[in-house]
Amino acid sequence: MTLLANIRIATPLFFSAFLAGPTNAAERSIAEIQGVDHKSPIAAAEEVTTSGIVTGHFGSGFFLQSALPDGDQGTSEGIFVFLGSAPAFPVPVRGDIVTVTGQVTEFQPLLQPPLFPTREQAVCGTTQITTVNNQDRGTFLAGTQIYRVSALTVDGSGTLPQPVSFAPPGMNSTIGYADKPHTPFNPTDHPRDYFESLEGMRVVIEEAVVVSRKDRGWDQFWVAPAAGLDADDLTAYGLPLAHAGHVFPEVVQVHKAVGQPAFALPVGTKLGDRTGILTYENGNYMVVLDAAIDETAYPAPTQPTVTAPTNPEGLRIATYNAENLTIGAPGSANRFAAIAAQVVGDLNSPDIIALQEVQDDDGQGATAVVTATQTIGALVDAILATGGRRHLPVALDPMQPNTDGGAPGANIRTVFLVADDSGVEILSSERLFDGDDRCDSSANPFQAARRPLLVEAEIDGTRYVLVNLHLSSKLGDQGLYTNAENPQPGSTDRRRRQAAQLVAELERRYSGNPPVILLMGDFNDHVDAKALEPFHQSTLGFTFLRDHRGENYTASYAFNGVREAIDHFAVGGTGLANPTVTYLNLNADALTQVSDHNPVVLVVH
Template sequence: MPSKSSARLAALTVAAVCSAASTVVLTSPAHADSVRIHDIQGTTRISPYAGQQVTDVTGIVTGVRTYGSSKGFWMQDPNPDADPATSEGVFVFTSSTPKVAVGDALTVSGTVSEYVPGGTSTGNQAVTEITKPVITVVSSGNAVPAATVVSARSVPSAYAPAGDTAANGSVNALPLRPSRYALDYYESLEGMNVQVADARVVTATDPYTELWVTVKPYENRDRRGGTVYGSYDSQNTGRLQIQSLGSTAAFPVANVGDTLTGTTTGPLDYNQFGGYTLVANQIGTLKSAGLERETTEKQKRGELAVATYNVENLDPADATFEEHAAAIVHNLQSPDIVSLEEIQDDNGATNDGTVAADRTVTKLIDAIVAAGGPKYAYRSIDPVNNADGGEPGGNIRQVFLFNPERVSFTDRAGGDATTAVGVTRDHGKAALTLSPGRIDPANAAWTSSRKPLAGEFVFRGRTVFVIANHFNSKGGDQGLTAQYQPPARSSETQRHQQAALVNGFVKDILDTQKNADVIALGDINDFEFSDTAKVLEGDGELWSAIKSLPKSERYTYDYQGNSQVLDQILVSPSIRRGCDFEYDSVHINSEFHDQISDHDPQVLRFQP
């Protein structure tokens, strides 16, 4: 049974082969009837024979894909040329189950095609394939060409060349320099039999039967075994996705820090969901690192604990309420205030106009009590139906939970989905005009995105303003392995607008009361070093407290082998200057195959 991602990719393969919009066609040189695989692959990312017929191309089968719609096989020339830039392997797309076996020596005639996984609009690189093949088996049981070892020594430290400005930043036409750039190195092995040894897992096995390893064990390693993503200019070059050509039942169920001991071997593919991928016909033995979920410290009597937690589309039909409750009570130590992101309405993704989420929140609160936690109260504002993005019909929103035995909420009536909250002066101090209220909800910056929820809390007589956020997602951005280098991050435009609005609102509070305690937190959907974070921080109105941690501990999310920051808690100068705050990214989800959310929660403890 294929993985879901393989099935998705397979469907796209068929579409791409039949659609010129996803296929790169070039004029080929003469004598295309006497070429070898390395001639077809060429010394750039695009074959010099793209769109042309080739005849009697020889090779030995190294892997067969029999599942999904992307059926076919990889073959490799056992007699390589002397050019390290030219791959000796190629994928042959058969569309039906191939009638070949690993070790078969073949001749193949067909059309050379450059397939772009997901279509050209994604910006992905192209995969060189032979399509509409006529296959002749010459002999069987031949030795498979020895796998090329991919290791810390073989992968360059520089990630990718800058794209050709005359080609909108594409690297497609640039000569491959596999000893200089990691992406060029992987491209020079496209379709070939490759091998990694004793590789550490840096993204856990996911629901699509995939995991990520690194071949560079010391590259930006964190203390729990992941690989931290700390800069646009310093990519982690050792990351490689692992899939399987075999049964998904036999695929290792791994957490971050585990190791695939021995060798993992198979053809090197390129797909829409992560780029270069070792599609294994032999997988190493899983050795567990024994990773355990973290628990933060309990706040002291005079400390206010404020947390953010993306609970990933939680609705009453989900089976994760007990696990989320246990996480909040035990791993987060029952924070005084919890900003929840991705609380869905009372019937989840059923798209019938329901927007209330009382059942969802009440079920979570009851589960927290059953787990030994406090009886939280809550505040939220129901969105306009299908106006805030996310899963259609789900109507996700932010919700404040707060422990009324430790903190009180200042209610000011009038807050609804479309009315903007403002800042006023009350007895010489800042106050919200609405509590809870939404920040400028009619602004175009929030189109199809969650509007920030602002609330006014009181802890031991001190007012604390909390703004719960869930910014625009990274959907639509080009992947790190895109043909365009550096990749375009189109989603940033909206996040920058959102960050500017939140910063402006915080500035209004601080202009009214210079020493006000303000916290802006949530799923910011961007890194602590990003321009989004810089816009949100402004001229010092806010500061991302995750930067108080060592760089090796700055992550809340694990994606494609990169441990990275998406969730943040930002604080105003009065909190930062106090120097008595503690920040903790509590790793309970992102590193684990059995995660109940794809985000790790964050906790800030301080004395207002």
């Protein structure tokens, strides 16, 4: 492995370093500066002098770690020293023993890609798009740093401190929280406190396994120590699977080594022991790796043996989040061909396809275009060209621009495609909750959100109601490692209101003589989530359907290295006698993704 510790990159600019005259700075150990808490016990802007060994560089500064630890597991022995974009001192190299004088600060890191200081926001019902400030940084934990450096001397060179083995509480047991509110700092039992106790220190992730796809253009990805991958917490493909009561502190974000050329890695790649420095970025703790990764040195991971899905005869219905599909995007022809190949091959040419995230024909941007005729037609043609069946679209455009959320100006919507030889007779179609209150968030929970598309149909003499839905995302939820001790999923209430309104409408229409009611699409939550309780409580008796092979196959999305099922089929009304559901692991774990969601197929026998 090639060490790259002496290479610096110019990423975030925090403060400007400056020279000062003689000071009366108190001598403090790094552990005394860090203290036993998330914030330093030393007053803000107090000047201190401390020393240690330079362990690595990042951004506009370097990490310093004590050569004489205090033995207290609650205090970190590492700290970041900020020098600025134009250092007033020669920058020490890795292994230098350094004495530094500067002021102590608690600094919330600046946003780093893929997060940006501003974002675009559409004005509902208009073509107007405004720019608003991104408020995410205000939720970040602050990191203890030394800045405004007034003196820096190199006193010699030394041996790097031995890294601490990365083993957060809950790594080999179930843990349902990152911290407990109003309790003492406890790195032994609280993952959030554990990470803080190692801030700025060298750690080693033993037998690291890649658990998120590593795109060539990304600096960060997620890994876990092999010893933390308990079989009960994994998908059938050997990757972390979300379940109630466990927050996966063992899954940690890593940043490529400073100066590392671009590289890509598939999930499941075994990287051996990986050493780096624990820091914090974009609301997550993160390990900046010491050494470059040579992607050619690692063989393709062995794929586990999995149970092949059954392929019974019957009515086939698929739900497929097509991730911002539009003919207006560069390279769209290749994307349509790739989706068509999955539809015809892996999904076995369904009779009905429920699509989510179909954009208008010119995609994101401030225009008056709301139609998606060309986009939908291009997919229909691509499926036919791939040897599939001809599908007839059931699609209704938004009544006004920018009423359905998603990317500003893209007018995202849900769409059904029905094979013309399927025997499915479409009786009616309707965009629900698209009245005059469409832009009133207090009256309409679907304001700036995708409207459910309801279709009434007759199939083999049986009445069906098909609802294609895409509930609001989790944008704005407090993360596990933000400045909230007890983080709250702020988006839950909105999804719950949407679910409750949809259930009430379905009960009003169909309770007297219920047909088969099938809900499908991107629910943006787990089946046992509070947001989806109205479905479970409905008098229409909705049941969420799981993969016929078992829970460890039931996953449609990957977030921060953990798989979760957020795309679902739910059946209610008169129900179905013997449905078979299959979650197809095509996209969420793929290095080259066609979409970021896995499709799900239901077969009605």
